[in-house]
Amino acid sequence: MIVFLNNNLIDVKQAAISPFDRGFLFADGVYESIRTYNGKLFRYEDHIDRLMRSLKEIKIDFEDFGSLQKIIYDLIKQNNIEVEALVYIQITRGTAIPRTHHFPTDKISPTLFISVKELIENRDEQENGVKVILQEDIRWLRCDIKSTSLLPVVLASQKAKEENAVEAILVRDGLITEGTHTNFFAVKDETVYTAPKSKMILEGITRKVVLEFCLKFKLDYREEFIEKDDLKSFTEFFITSTTKEITPVTTIDYWTINQGEPGKITKSLQTVFKKITEDY
Ligand code: PLP
Numbered sequence: 001m002i003v004f005l006n007n008n009l010i011d012v013k014q015a016a017i018s019p020f021d022r023g024f025l026f027a028d029g030v031y032e033s034i035r036t037y038n039g040k041l042f043r044y045e046d047h048i049d050r051l052m053r054s055l056k057e058i059k060i061d062f063e064d065f066g067s068l069q070k071i072i073y074d075l076i077k078q079n080n081i082e083v084e085a086l087v088y089i090q091i092t093r094g095t096a097i098p099r100t101h102h103f104p105t106d107k108i109s110p111t112l113f114i115s116v117k118e119l120i121e122n123r124d125e126q127e128n129g130v131k132v133i134l135q136e137d138i139r140w141l142r143c144d145i146k147s148t149s150l151l152p153v154v155l156a157s158q159k160a161k162e163e164n165a166v167e168a169i170l171v172r173d174g175l176i177t178e179g180t181h182t183n184f185f186a187v188k189d190e191t192v193y194t195a196p197k198s199k200m201i202l203e204g205i206t207r208k209v210v211l212e213f214c215l216k217f218k219l220d221y222r223e224e225f226i227e228k229d230d231l232k233s234f235t236e237f238f239i240t241s242t243t244k245e246i247t248p249v250t251t252i253d254y255w256t257i258n259q260g261e262p263g264k265i266t267k268s269l270q271t272v273f274k275k276i277t278e279d280y
Helices: 022-026 044-057 068-078 123-128 151-162 205-216 228-233 264-278
Strands: 002-005 008-011 029-037 085-092 111-118 130-136 167-172 175-179 183-188 191-194 221-223 236-241 245-252
Touching: 002 068, 008 068, 022 085, 029 044, 044 085, 044 205, 068 085, 068 111, 123 245, 130 151, 130 236, 151 167, 175 228, 183 205, 191 205, 205 221, 205 236, 205 245, 205 264, 236 264, 245 264
Parallel strands: 130 167, 130 245, 191 221
Antiparallel strands: 002 008, 002 111, 029 085, 085 111, 167 175, 175 183, 183 191, 183 236, 236 245
16 A cells, blocks of 8 residues: 655555654544545545644644645555545644643644545445444534544444444434534435534535535525434434445434335435436
8 A cells, every 4th residue: 555644655564653743642633534436536625625624723734735636646546546535634733852732832844644545335325224323422522623533433433333333423412413424414394404513513525515405406404403302203314424425324223214214305315416426
């Protein structure tokens, strides 16, 4: 595997980071995941805007965006990825000795790491739906930043895996925020609901695409928190992300929804999504 680390395309076996990198010591960094359709990076500008915003919010000075796209396409080529690629970009504040909690006083260069891998599509999940579990949202109060500090979601994801679920949906003070790495949607009376843009969720690019579809096809939608205790009043559920696209949710904990069948509106949104990504 060839990766990009600090201005070099190198074999992953040669890639090395200082133990004093603040990403390693403090998870002092942010990341992005982008995928391709037909070999072309999907909604690249949206992902880069979100990355820039995350960097700004944690005050990391990184401006070298001009060459990023070329580096990513070079990496895809060098790794001989023939079908679709999933790209991971991580930027940390950089390396500073000695370790201090506050930002280093001397100017340091951020560490930029990019890797790519072949994206394996999970058609079964998309067609038949998935099980999710509910877990308490114990993350910090800036979930709008795509921070590499992911321990709460690592633990919730592991719990989901142990329960044969594909995702843990997080609940804060009785309100559903989002999944560990997806946004959560519910449907009732032909209206689509999802948590509002706020510090409690990451504004997913796929979430944005789905809301654009709703506007375009005149499907009512509300950006409102769904109460955990009100879940049973909804008739369809789905999760969205770069890799999961629009995936129907057919089981929540021990509740099988709609006899395990993906919902009608979920399926129509999937059809539109498929069309735009096939033509991308
Ligand atoms: N919410 C969280 C917490 C995430 O980590 C992600 C993606 O990783 C998403 C939502 C979905 O975002 P996107 O659609 O941009 O992949």
